[in-house]
Amino acid sequence: MKNSQIIRTIARKLFPFILLFGFYLTLHGHLSPGGGFQGGVVIGTGIILLGLAYGVRETEQRFKEKYLGILEKLAILSFIFLGLLGIFFGYSFLKNFLPLGQKGCLASAGFMIPLNLVISTKVAAGVTGIFYTLIKYRGEI
Amino acid sequence: MKKYYYIIILIIMAILVISSINLEYGHPENLDFVNYYFEHGIQDTGAINLVASVYLDYRAYDTLMETIILFMAVIAVLFFLGKGE
Numbered sequence: 001m002k003n004s005q006i007i008r009t010i011a012r013k014l015f016p017f018i019l020l021f022g023f024y025l026t027l028h029g030h031l032s033p034g035g036g037f038q039g040g041v042v043i044g045t046g047i048i049l050l051g052l053a054y055g056v057r058e059t060e061q062r063f064k065e066k067y068l069g070i071l072e073k074l075a076i077l078s079f080i081f082l083g084l085l086g087i088f089f090g091y092s093f094l095k096n097f098l099p100l101g102q103k104g105c106l107a108s109a110g111f112m113i114p115l116n117l118v119i120s121t122k123v124a125a126g127v128t129g130i131f132y133t134l135i136k137y138r139g140e141i
Numbered sequence: 142m143k144k145y146y147y148i149i150i151l152i153i154m155a156i157l158v159i160s161s162i163n164l165e166y167g168h169p170e171n172l173d174f175v176n177y178y179f180e181h182g183i184q185d186t187g188a189i190n191l192v193a194s195v196y197l198d199y200r201a202y203d204t205l206m207e208t209i210i211l212f213m214a215v216i217a218v219l220f221f222l223g224k225g226e
Contacts, residue, residue, distance in 0.1 A: 030188035030197070037207075076212055079205060094201035100187030109188035112197045115204075122208055126215045137222040 040123025
């Protein structure tokens with residue numbers, strides 16, 4: 001299925017800004033409203049927009065379903081691994097073991113930035129995987 | 142016969158709702174943990190956003206299980222709707 005030229009061009013031009021906004025929400029999760037879940041959903045929405053404009057078959061050449069699944073499982077394993085690192089450093093499970101830093105700066109709050117990144121990766125890959133599966137099941141687009 | 146069950150259940154629900162209107166589920170001055178988060182949250186976790194400090198530091202188990210729930214949802218969709226290799 002081919003969409004009109006206008007829709008495809010707008011989706012292509014809008015895609016990097018949606019990704020940028022998602023990364024902003026993820027990285028500033030400990031400073032402003034937002035966080036891993038919301039940023040991941042925004043990133044996934046960008047990929048879904050490409051899929052709706054160009055068709056899933058063309059989108060899947062860039063964002064392959066196999067690698068998205070691997071990314072998702074890696075993300076959830078690294079979440080648990082980050083929690084276990086707290087035990088290795090002598091604290092309890094999921095304890096903040098990194099230095100807290102200056103309050104209010106981007107590089108503060110210890111391991112919240114890696115946790116937010118991991119959650120964002122996991123949510124974006126999961127949402128995109130669900131979208132691919134549903135579209136293929138219906139056999140449309 | 143079924144009608145009477147519905148009527149009895151409705152009466153019991155009405156009695157419960159009316160009797161619990163003035164029940165007090167905690168007084169705002171007695172919520173110690175909420176006041177603790179407000180007073181010590183920034184010093185403990187280093188994050189300005191108190192929501193983030195709760196869901197990534199104090200209640201990190203909750204977030205872990207939440208991500209696992211999404212993982213299970215993806216697995217269920219792939220299992221029921223996916224073609225399989």
